[in-house]
Amino acid sequence: MRLPISGRMYRVVFIPLRDVDGDHEPGQIRIDSRLKGRRRLNTIIHEVLHACGLVSERDTSRFAGAIARMLWKLGYRSNNSR
Numbered sequence: 001m002r003l004p005i006s007g008r009m010y011r012v013v014f015i016p017l018r019d020v021d022g023d024h025e026p027g028q029i030r031i032d033s034r035l036k037g038r039r040r041l042n043t044i045i046h047e048v049l050h051a052c053g054l055v056s057e058r059d060t061s062r063f064a065g066a067i068a069r070m071l072w073k074l075g076y077r078s079n080n081s082r
């Protein structure tokens, strides 16, 4: 999947990762394909925030957690098809 984030095109891939739930580099976000549920949602948001320029791991984790909790409570779910 490709999508623009903060003015740059990103390729988002879901693949098995070692040691991390997700990571990012310029132009690419990788999410561990084995993640499910709210942890998966949290990780996607976390990496998108980094791609938007958020650097602090503490702030990124805090913001991603808050957004994921809100979306989860509102009923947002993934079919995990991608």
Ligand SMILES: [Zn+2]
Pocket (backbone or CB within 6 Å): 046, 050, 057, 060
């Ligand atoms: Zn991070």
